[in-house]
Amino acid sequence: MILILAETIDKSVNDVIDWLTYFKLPFLRINESEFIQSIRIESRSHDWSIKLELEGKKLDLDDVKAYWYRRGDLKMAVKVAAGGEPVLLEQLHFHIQDEWAKLREFLFARLADIPSIGNGLIEVNAANKLKNLQLAKTCGLDIPKTYIFSKKKHLQALQETGESYILKGISEIISMNWKEGGNTYYQASSHTVGIDEGLSLEVGDHFFPSCIQEKIEKEYELRVFFLCNELFAMAIFSQLSEATQTDNRMEAYEGQNRCTLYKLPDTISEKITRFMKVLGLNCGSIDLIKSVDGRYIFLEVNPVGQFNYVSENCNYQLEFQVAKTLKDFS
Amino acid sequence: MEKNIPILYSCCIPVKGASRSIVCDLQRKSFLYIPNSLYEILTLHRGKRKEEIFQTYDNQYNDTIQEYFDFLVEQEMLFYCDDSERFPKMSMDWMSPAQIQDSIIDIGAESAHDWDHILSQLEGLGCRHIQVRSFVNKSLDFWQELMEKVSEYAIISVEIHMKHGVGLEKESLNSLVQTFPQIFLINVHSSPFTWFAEGFPRRMGNLQFSKVSIDSETHCGVISPSFFIINEKTFTEGWNHNSCLNRKISVDQYGMLKNCPSMVEAFGLANETDFEEVLKKEGFTKLWNINKDQVEVCKSCEFRYICTDCRAYIQNPNDPLSKPAKCNYNPALGKWETVAETSLA
Numbered sequence: 001m002i003l004i005l006a007e008t009i010d011k012s013v014n015d016v017i018d019w020l021t022y023f024k025l026p027f028l029r030i031n032e033s034e035f036i037q038s039i040r041i042e043s044r045s046h047d048w049s050i051k052l053e054l055e056g057k058k059l060d061l062d063d064v065k066a067y068w069y070r071r072g073d074l075k076m077a078v079k080v081a082a083g084g085e086p087v088l089l090e091q092l093h094f095h096i097q098d099e100w101a102k103l104r105e106f107l108f109a110r111l112a113d114i115p116s117i118g119n120g121l122i123e124v125n126a127a128n129k130l131k132n133l134q135l136a137k138t139c140g141l142d143i144p145k146t147y148i149f150s151k152k153k154h155l156q157a158l159q160e161t162g163e164s165y166i167l168k169g170i171s172e173i174i175s176m177n178w179k180e181g182g183n184t185y186y187q188a189s190s191h192t193v194g195i196d197e198g199l200s201l202e203v204g205d206h207f208f209p210s211c212i213q214e215k216i217e218k219e220y221e222l223r224v225f226f227l228c229n230e231l232f233a234m235a236i237f238s239q240l241s242e243a244t245q246t247d248n249r250m251e252a253y254e255g256q257n258r259c260t261l262y263k264l265p266d267t268i269s270e271k272i273t274r275f276m277k278v279l280g281l282n283c284g285s286i287d288l289i290k291s292v293d294g295r296y297i298f299l300e301v302n303p304v305g306q307f308n309y310v311s312e313n314c315n316y317q318l319e320f321q322v323a324k325t326l327k328d329f330s
Numbered sequence: 331m332e333k334n335i336p337i338l339y340s341c342c343i344p345v346k347g348a349s350r351s352i353v354c355d356l357q358r359k360s361f362l363y364i365p366n367s368l369y370e371i372l373t374l375h376r377g378k379r380k381e382e383i384f385q386t387y388d389n390q391y392n393d394t395i396q397e398y399f400d401f402l403v404e405q406e407m408l409f410y411c412d413d414s415e416r417f418p419k420m421s422m423d424w425m426s427p428a429q430i431q432d433s434i435i436d437i438g439a440e441s442a443h444d445w446d447h448i449l450s451q452l453e454g455l456g457c458r459h460i461q462v463r464s465f466v467n468k469s470l471d472f473w474q475e476l477m478e479k480v481s482e483y484a485i486i487s488v489e490i491h492m493k494h495g496v497g498l499e500k501e502s503l504n505s506l507v508q509t510f511p512q513i514f515l516i517n518v519h520s521s522p523f524t525w526f527a528e529g530f531p532r533r534m535g536n537l538q539f540s541k542v543s544i545d546s547e548t549h550c551g552v553i554s555p556s557f558f559i560i561n562e563k564t565f566t567e568g569w570n571h572n573s574c575l576n577r578k579i580s581v582d583q584y585g586m587l588k589n590c591p592s593m594v595e596a597f598g599l600a601n602e603t604d605f606e607e608v609l610k611k612e613g614f615t616k617l618w619n620i621n622k623d624q625v626e627v628c629k630s631c632e633f634r635y636i637c638t639d640c641r642a643y644i645q646n647p648n649d650p651l652s653k654p655a656k657c658n659y660n661p662a663l664g665k666w667e668t669v670a671e672t673s674l675a
Contacts, residue, residue, distance in 0.1 A: 015427075018456065022427035235417075237339075237409065258406055259357060261340035261420050313341060313357060315420045315562055320427075 001063045002027040002326050003111075005120060006070040012308045012319060013070055019323030025330065028059060032072035039076075039103070050110055065330035067111055068322070069118035071304045074107055076100055115329035117227070117283045117322060118303060129170060129300050130211075132279070139275040141268075141298040145214040152205050155212070158195065164215035165195040216297055222262060222288040225307045225318055226276055228325055231269050232316045233262040235290070261314040268296045276301075283322075285310075333410040334380045336372075336399050340420040342407040343565070344372050347632025349664040353407055354636055356562045361636065362405060368398045377414040424566035428456035429609060431577040436547055436591045437464040438583030444601040445476065448581060449483045451605040457579070458486040463591075465545050465583060467495035470502050477510045487514040487534070491544050494521040500537070507535045519544040547582065547591040551640030553657035555666070558636045568621065568635040575641060576618045579605060589614060592642035617641050620651065627653040631661040 002020060006013045008031045020027050034054045042049040050061040052074075078100055080093045108120040133143045148170070149155050158165055178185055195212065218238075225232040237258040264272075272286060275298075285305025289297045311318035338344070341357035344364070351369035352361045364372075375383045380399070384392045402408035411417055433452050435443065452460065462476070473492065480488055490513065492498060498518055507513050515536040526538035543549075567576060580588050586596035587603050597608045608614055620641065622634035626649070631637070639654060646652040658667040 018427040021456065022429070256358070258339050258409075259341065261418060263416055263418050265416075312562055315423065315566060317423070317425055320425060323427075 001065060002330055003059065003064045003067045003114075004029045004070060005068070005072045005074070006031055007072050008033050010070065012306060012322075015308065015319035016068075016323045016326075019320055020326065023323065023327050025327060028057060028064075030054065030057065030059070030072065030074070032075065034075070036074060036076045047113075048110060050107065052107075061110060061114070064111075064114050066326045067114045067116040068326060069111070069116060069120040069304070074104055074120075076104075117325055117329075119281060127301060127303055132301055133298070135278060136275050136298040139278065140271045141275065142295050143298050144216055147212045148209050149212060150207055150209040152199075152203055152207065155195065155199060155203070158212065159199060165212050166215045167195065168211045168213055170209075170211045216289050217292045218289045219292050220290050222264070222286075222290060222296075223310050224264065224272065224286040224288065225305075225310050225316070226272065226281075226284050226286060227318070227321055228282050229273055230321075231264060231272065232310060232314065232318060232321075233264050234310045234314050235260050235262040259309075259313040264296075272298075333412045335377060335411050335414050336380060336383075336402075336408055337376070337411050337414060337417050338372060338402070338408050339406075340417070341562070343420075343635075344369050345632050345635060346373075347664070348630040348661040350632060352632045353402075354560055354565060355407065356560060356565055359560045361558075361560060362407065364398075364402075371395060371398070376419075380410075422566050422569045424563075424570045426567075426577065428458065428577060430455040430457040430579050430605070432459040432461070433457050433578065434461045434463065434580040434591055436581065436583040437462065437466065437468065438546075439466050441583050441585060442601075443581060443585060445479050448600055449479060449485070451600075451603075452579070453483045453485070455579070455605055455609070458484065459489075460485055460487075461489040461491070463491040463544060463547075464493055467493045467498075469495075470497040470506070473506060477506065477513070480512060481510065485512055488512050489515045489517075491517045491519055493544070494518050494539070500525070500539075503537055507537055511535070548643075550590075550592055551643040551654060551656050553638060553640065553654050553659070555633075557638045558633065559638075560636045565635050568637075570619075570621060572618055572620045572639055572641065573622070573635075573637065574639045575620075579608070589617065590642055592640075617650075625651050625653065627657075627661065631659065633659070 002025055004013060004017070004027060006029055013029070017027065017029065034057070036052050036054055038053045040049075040051045048061075052059040078093065078096050080089050080096060105121075112119060112121055130146075130148075133146060137143050147154075147158070149158075194215070221236040221238055223234050223236065237260070268288075276282070276284060276286075279301070281301070281303055284301045284303045285307060286301045287299040289299060291297055307318050310316060338353070339357070341355060343354045343356065345352055345354060346366060346369045349366070351364050351366050353364055353372075354361045371383060375386060378386075380395075384395060387395070399408060403410075430452060435448065437443070460480070473490070477488070488510075503516055503518070507516060511534065513536075514534055515531070515538070518537075518539045520543040521539040521541055523539055524541055527536070530536055530538060564573065567573065571577075575589050578589060580591045581600040582588055582591040582596070585599050585601055587598050587600040587605070587608055588596050595613060597603070597611060597614055620639075622628040622631070622637070622639065625634075625639070626645075628634050628637075628639070640656065641650065641654075643655040644650070644652045645655050659665070660667060
């Protein structure tokens, strides 16, 4: 049986499952909205027996021949009995949360023993952009000049150099929702701003540590889907549209940026492969920029990035490739 | 290095016709007419530097060629690079996890379909899209019950052609469309009036009334530019397979299992047949691999990978590779002789 941990809505997962069905391979999909209801773990002479029950689903790790960590999580509702001293109950709640966190970590570690695509382990999956930039450099890839500042004068000094810089999030994109007049609004933004625009806002002398990177004049952007040492690359000519010069996700008509199939030079492919190996990932989406001065510059890796866009525009059949990999593992 | 190698984006694919060519834009779902001379430049001389291309034509047509390139750059179909090795062509392979991709189920006066059997067979083969055509008037209750049944199966989209009659009004059908998000289209044929909602056609949930009558399967097989589909999936499928019959299974109004309801050859009663067994019969899939490169006239048509096909109604019934009978396009002249009447708005 093939285990898939996923989010409830994910086209790529549905498409891969269609292929698993075609191969007549049994699978179990657990979405992040589903909670574990009971757990039975027992130590054996060489390993562990691990059995989980979710609503309407049973998972025995002995049956799992291959595993795809796509997104999502293993979740358990942490509840503390009502009544009693609130201050003590709160501390008890924190303690039980800690207990679950360790158990969850153990479950993911055991899952990592199974042949898999992706990796649910926190330290690998919660990709740290700064650590990964450092690692990419160690592997011989170019990275943008990067600073973290918390004082306005440092930002101004950079501005005075006359070179272009952008402000960028250290973690993931920010998503917010709010209610107004009976409607709920939702906005997710990853958009990067220029340093001038940043300074034109009301910035105090001290601010929260913020990431600043040199703005690279790009010829095109590159999206690379990496799967078990194979690289599937696509170039995005986002500079065609003025509005997307800083970040192509700002494009109003998604999909309108010109995309074209791309073959990376072998030297760059080798460096990316080395980077993924050191990071312990056999699957992920890597963003690079090809600069106008001819350099390939690594930006970031997303271990669970969307790939159907790359697959469709380049006819890479990535959904088939993922399903075939799971088939070969099992 | 100077960027002087003109390259089409990999989603822009030139197709040559007898009198003119087109570039199919699979990303933006459109196409552009180009002269055959430009087709030659883009394909025969792909990967060459601009100056080399000029020289190939003895520098006689530099201005014209430059104008062509400027035009394609303006259309965002072409760019210049310094290393064509970085920009390979897209693979034209086609594959699908669905053993059956779509199905037509016809309803006549004598039909006695076992819908549960048919739908579960289709679901088992990965079929996600069905078209139901009724040549006779059926009540609103019938359609309501049919859609309730369909909802129990993994069917993503349903296209319904129903004969106009009492009870099938805009209001009642609109509420049917609202209730069942799988409905892609309800076309009420043989209607005394023509009507379709503003914004037609939308992605899903379309309703229209048409005066055109669909009283048997023979209405099918019309070839028209309004049926062109331009995307990566259909283009590569048409490149390799028949753009109508590939991975299709149908039930005609008499309950017979066929590749398409208009075909003569039948493969048993749908109500009593295991569909997967039928797929194994050689005769059932024999037309699936007839792509347009094999069909007379179509093989010289620039629209051949974005157009539909029909193997049931052909110009010469004795030649299975002859042109669809209901196509009025003449690729040698680049002209539609007359505009075909279709039932779709």
